[in-house]
Amino acid sequence: MRHIVSMEDFSTREIHDILSMAKAFEEQRYLTQNNQVLVSNLFFEASTRTKLSFEVAQRKLQLQVIPFEVSTSSVQKGETLYDTVKTLEAIGCNMLVIRHPENDFYKTLLDHVEIPIINAGDGSGQHPSQCLLDLYTIQKEFGRFVGLKVMICGDLKHSRVARSNAKALSMLGAEVYFSSPDEWKDENLLGFGKYVSVDEAIEEVDVVMMLRVQLERHAAHYSLETYHDQYGLTVDRAKKMKPDSIIMHPAPVNRGVEISDELVEAPQSRIFEQMKNGVFVRMAMMETLLQKWGRNRYENIVQERQMV
Amino acid sequence: MRHIVSMEDFSTREIHDILSMAKAFEEQRYLTQNNQVLVSNLFFEASTRTKLSFEVAQRKLQLQVIPFEVSTSSVQKGETLYDTVKTLEAIGCNMLVIRHPENDFYKTLLDHVEIPIINAGDGSGQHPSQCLLDLYTIQKEFGRFVGLKVMICGDLKHSRVARSNAKALSMLGAEVYFSSPDEWKDENLLGFGKYVSVDEAIEEVDVVMMLRVQLERHAAHYSLETYHDQYGLTVDRAKKMKPDSIIMHPAPVNRGVEISDELVEAPQSRIFEQMKNGVFVRMAMMETLLQKWGRNRYENIVQERQMV
Amino acid sequence: MRHIVSMEDFSTREIHDILSMAKAFEEQRYLTQNNQVLVSNLFFEASTRTKLSFEVAQRKLQLQVIPFEVSTSSVQKGETLYDTVKTLEAIGCNMLVIRHPENDFYKTLLDHVEIPIINAGDGSGQHPSQCLLDLYTIQKEFGRFVGLKVMICGDLKHSRVARSNAKALSMLGAEVYFSSPDEWKDENLLGFGKYVSVDEAIEEVDVVMMLRVQLERHAAHYSLETYHDQYGLTVDRAKKMKPDSIIMHPAPVNRGVEISDELVEAPQSRIFEQMKNGVFVRMAMMETLLQKWGRNRYENIVQERQMV
Numbered sequence: 064m065r066h067i068v069s070m071e072d073f074s075t076r077e078i079h080d081i082l083s084m085a086k087a088f089e090e091q092r093y094l095t096q097n098n099q100v101l102v103s104n105l106f107f108e109a110s111t112r113t114k115l116s117f118e119v120a121q122r123k124l125q126l127q128v129i130p131f132e133v134s135t136s137s138v139q140k141g142e143t144l145y146d147t148v149k150t151l152e153a154i155g156c157n158m159l160v161i162r163h164p165e166n167d168f169y170k171t172l173l174d175h176v177e178i179p180i181i182n183a184g185d186g187s188g189q190h191p192s193q194c195l196l197d198l199y200t201i202q203k204e205f206g207r208f209v210g211l212k213v214m215i216c217g218d219l220k221h222s223r224v225a226r227s228n229a230k231a232l233s234m235l236g237a238e239v240y241f242s243s244p245d246e247w248k249d250e251n252l253l254g255f256g257k258y259v260s261v262d263e264a265i266e267e268v269d270v271v272m273m274l275r276v277q278l279e280r281h282a283a284h285y286s287l288e289t290y291h292d293q294y295g296l297t298v299d300r301a302k303k304m305k306p307d308s309i310i311m312h313p314a315p316v317n318r319g320v321e322i323s324d325e326l327v328e329a330p331q332s333r334i335f336e337q338m339k340n341g342v343f344v345r346m347a348m349m350e351t352l353l354q355k356w357g358r359n360r361y362e363n364i365v366q367e368r369q370m371v
Numbered sequence: 372m373r374h375i376v377s378m379e380d381f382s383t384r385e386i387h388d389i390l391s392m393a394k395a396f397e398e399q400r401y402l403t404q405n406n407q408v409l410v411s412n413l414f415f416e417a418s419t420r421t422k423l424s425f426e427v428a429q430r431k432l433q434l435q436v437i438p439f440e441v442s443t444s445s446v447q448k449g450e451t452l453y454d455t456v457k458t459l460e461a462i463g464c465n466m467l468v469i470r471h472p473e474n475d476f477y478k479t480l481l482d483h484v485e486i487p488i489i490n491a492g493d494g495s496g497q498h499p500s501q502c503l504l505d506l507y508t509i510q511k512e513f514g515r516f517v518g519l520k521v522m523i524c525g526d527l528k529h530s531r532v533a534r535s536n537a538k539a540l541s542m543l544g545a546e547v548y549f550s551s552p553d554e555w556k557d558e559n560l561l562g563f564g565k566y567v568s569v570d571e572a573i574e575e576v577d578v579v580m581m582l583r584v585q586l587e588r589h590a591a592h593y594s595l596e597t598y599h600d601q602y603g604l605t606v607d608r609a610k611k612m613k614p615d616s617i618i619m620h621p622a623p624v625n626r627g628v629e630i631s632d633e634l635v636e637a638p639q640s641r642i643f644e645q646m647k648n649g650v651f652v653r654m655a656m657m658e659t660l661l662q663k664w665g666r667n668r669y670e671n672i673v674q675e676r677q678m679v
Numbered sequence: 680m681r682h683i684v685s686m687e688d689f690s691t692r693e694i695h696d697i698l699s700m701a702k703a704f705e706e707q708r709y710l711t712q713n714n715q716v717l718v719s720n721l722f723f724e725a726s727t728r729t730k731l732s733f734e735v736a737q738r739k740l741q742l743q744v745i746p747f748e749v750s751t752s753s754v755q756k757g758e759t760l761y762d763t764v765k766t767l768e769a770i771g772c773n774m775l776v777i778r779h780p781e782n783d784f785y786k787t788l789l790d791h792v793e794i795p796i797i798n799a800g801d802g803s804g805q806h807p808s809q810c811l812l813d814l815y816t817i818q819k820e821f822g823r824f825v826g827l828k829v830m831i832c833g834d835l836k837h838s839r840v841a842r843s844n845a846k847a848l849s850m851l852g853a854e855v856y857f858s859s860p861d862e863w864k865d866e867n868l869l870g871f872g873k874y875v876s877v878d879e880a881i882e883e884v885d886v887v888m889m890l891r892v893q894l895e896r897h898a899a900h901y902s903l904e905t906y907h908d909q910y911g912l913t914v915d916r917a918k919k920m921k922p923d924s925i926i927m928h929p930a931p932v933n934r935g936v937e938i939s940d941e942l943v944e945a946p947q948s949r950i951f952e953q954m955k956n957g958v959f960v961r962m963a964m965m966e967t968l969l970q971k972w973g974r975n976r977y978e979n980i981v982q983e984r985q986m987v
Contacts, residue, residue, distance in 0.1 A: 064772060065941065076713075099858055105935045106751060109751055109752060109753060109755040109756060110751070110753060111747075111752040111753035111754070111766055112753070112766050112770065114751075115719075115745055115747065115766070115767065115770055116770045118745050118746065118949065119717060119745060119771045119772075122717065122745070123704070123715065123771075130686060130746060131725045132748070132751070133751075134750070134751070160933075169682070170685045172756075173682055173684070178680045179681060179682050179683075180684065181682070181683045181684070182682075182683065182684035182685065185684075188685070189684065189685040189686060189687070191683050191684070191685060191686050191689075192683075195686075195694070195698070195701075198694065199698050199699060199701050199702075200931075201697055203702075227685075227686035227687075227874040230687070231686055231689070231694060234691055234694075235691060245730060260906065278756075314762075314766070315753045315756055315757075315758040315762060315766075316762065317757075318735070318759075334767075335768075335769040335797055337764060338769035338770050339738040339770065339771070340701070340705070340772050341770065342771055343702070343704040343705040344697065344703045346697075346700075346701065347684055347697045347700035347701040347703075347704060348697060350700060350704075351680075351696070351697060351700065352680075352681070352682070352683060355680070355893060356681070364961050369841050371833075
């Protein structure tokens with residue numbers, strides 16, 4: 064038997080040989096890499112930076128990444144998220160990173176899996192790794208949160224990061240301001256900060272955090288130029304910023320809409336720095352969970368070297 | 372030359388330098404990883420568990436997996452399967468795993484390639500790794516095949532696994548029963564077992580092996596509820612099973628159609644166990660072929676430790 | 680915290696722990712694999728052999744390949760090539776291989792990135808790795824370029840390789856001939872060789888290099904049979920070739936159009952040999968750039984062993 068194409072070609076003996084060898088593999092009697100940690104990224108929505116950032120972080124943690132493409136999976140045959148996740152767990156994945164268009168998709172999963180799950184974005188809900196990388200970028204810049212003034216601008220209502228960032232920044236001691244067209248205001252944010260006019264606040268804040276206008280959703284509301292002039296970060300507005308204040312944006316950026324094209328890579332912009340930081344933050348998130356679940360090789364090193 | 376974007380930028384000297392270094396690589400005069408084994412998975416049909424299971428098995432065997440996506444390949448320019456396979460062989464793949472909608476797709480390939488090919492499903496033909504993992508699951512459960520009673524239920528006519536499983540189980544000494552709506556019966560199975568009524572046989576068999584209803588193909592024939600009541604594994608039918616008997620299904624499962632939703636993860640179900648076992652079986656299949664072709668590092672270990 | 684699904688679940692302490700660990704990763708205070716070299720292949724056009732050949736070459740160089748699929752990236756949200764490339768650079772890719780339908784796509788990138796870029800094909804422009812592997816195949820066969828006669832046949836006007844090959848071969852001392860239907864002739868080639876009739880030149884040349892007819896573009900011009908008879912490499916024409924002369928083609932081949940089906944794997948064909956050679960040439964291209972940018976582990980070995 065030089066190929067395996069049909070059960071018709073197997074003798075009883077050959078079947079038994081395969082079954083015996085499978086048993087040996089299951090019992091780890093071969094020198095396979097037993098300390099491998101397998102992870103898969105299930106992205107049910109388009110993404111460049113989040114998915115690739117997790118991938119890079121996984122390689123740097125020396126995890127094995129099992130590729131999963133929605134478009135060629137049994138999801139196309141109507142398989143549910145639940146069954147897909149249970150399948151990945153059954154075949155040996157040790158952690159899953161999931162982005163899904165449905166809010167709270169994870170609620171039906173958590174009690175039924177024996178592996179850690181990271182939410183990489185659920186509908187208009189949460190996006191913890193974006194929030195944490197924003198925090199990391201701010202802390203790296205200013206060395207503190209207490210007393211910092213952060214303004215979050217744009218489509219607050221449909222943003223996955225506005226609410227998380229507002230709450231976390233507030234918890235950590237920062238003062239949070241919001242600026243937004245009326246129809247994109249979100250009442251729920253009021254517990255964490257107050258609404259201001261962008262033109263007044265721009266001179267006082269340390270961080271100007273712009274949100275992405277979801278063109279595919281809102282194109283009808285404004286002409287892009289009108290939006291840019293009224294609510295965007297224009298070159299003129301940026302000139303009013305304090306000398307050490309910074310610009311942030313979760314990307315992808317609509318250049319010339321929520322932020323002027325020439326500000327994206329300006330000295331006060333931390334937009335690409337945020338992406339760079341995202342890798343380290345995601346490494347930390349995954350490492351933390353893997354340690355909690357007793358799955359990681361860096362455990363001892365972490366205990367020895369941890370700084371906190 | 373800091374980038375390579377155009378031949379216009381090359382001097383004669385620079386061309387010669389590249390050609391010399393290529394020669395050095397071909398002759399392995401660099402310390403590249405010469406013992407790498409490269410494998411690629413060509414899936415021309417949607418799949419979650421088979422493709423991912425092979426992927427996980429490949430990582431556990433420390434093979435290098437070269438990603439192949441049908442949708443972005445030259446198959447889109449009309450390239451034939453034959454030329455695609457010969458290309459993968461030429462660029463250095465040492466083994467290919469192929470799923471293809473055409474029955475017997477492999478027949479035009481086998482005499483023309485110098486690397487092992489594993490059929491991961493051909494049309495309504497064969498699916499050896501599914502058959503072997505089913506056998507492995509049964510053997511693991513009962514420790515034997517001789518005298519075991521196995522009932523295969525559902526769309527026998529269009530199933531890739533019914534015929535292989537029936538034949539293999541019969542060869543190995545099990546008694547095989549079939550249960551199916553009349554229009555899905557397959558005369559060719561009669562050499563390996565006999566047709567029974569599901570309600571009679573359910574009390575006697577050790578294994579109830581349900582097949583997937585291919586909704587996309589057969590939705591018109593039955594209402595799903597009627598099918599479930601008449602031919603599916605309902606909770607009531609499952610109650611009549613012997614205490615040590617088990618339920619199997621190749622998945623993906625249509626919950627509530629061929630099997631009741633609540634039975635999928637019931638104690639007598641081995642559905643997720645089958646997926647888990649699939650990884651070890653596929654490791655054994657690939658390792659067996661690689662040894663036959665003289666390509667594997669575990670060879671000595673296998674000879675020393677092999678149990679059979 | 681056993682999963683990370685929402686910022687709502689984090690305490691202030693837990694946020695600080697993650698941020699501290701991220702800092703430790705950024706400062707490489709963990710034993711992560713610091714000498715990893717990450718590369719990504721961005722293919723905005725369908726490809727089998729070029730993409731897979733780069734992948735195999737990357738594995739053989741022990742690079743980490745970060746998968747990038749256009750169809751599931753933020754390119755779908757309108758992100759520009761520039762921002763996509765800057766993102767990949769920011770998250771840590773050390774080299775990019777890009778195929779793009781737009782001619783000279785790289786011109787807007789080169790001055791703005793700090794990592795090497797390899798053009799794997801731009802519109803009807805350049806395709807350096809194909810040119811270099813063709814040169815490598817010729818040099819391996821004949822040991823020289825000077826005095827060799829090479830005929831390039833087919834759609835010269837729309838070919839990415841015709842011009843590069845003609846120029847490079849001419850630079851290296853070969854005599855270049857062109858043969859083509861009138862409407863596919865390209866005046867710009869005249870500096871590198873002369874137009875001939877295929878039936879006259881076939882008896883004299885050492886290399887017959889056929890180009891692919893882009894069926895999707897030109898189907899209307901000719902019936903495929905007429906084209907094959909008038910301009911293709913038929914069995915009859917191949918019989919007139921000198922005994923040691925060879926046939927080349929960049930593939931994918933339209934069997935029976937630009938070349939007879941039975942010549943593709945004939946003894947004088949080097950078509951699959953070209954694919955094999957492509958891996959070594961691409962290894963050399965990437966290794967050369969990585970050395971230029973100070974990123975590679977083989978550097979010392981290369982200096983010691985280099986042959987040139």
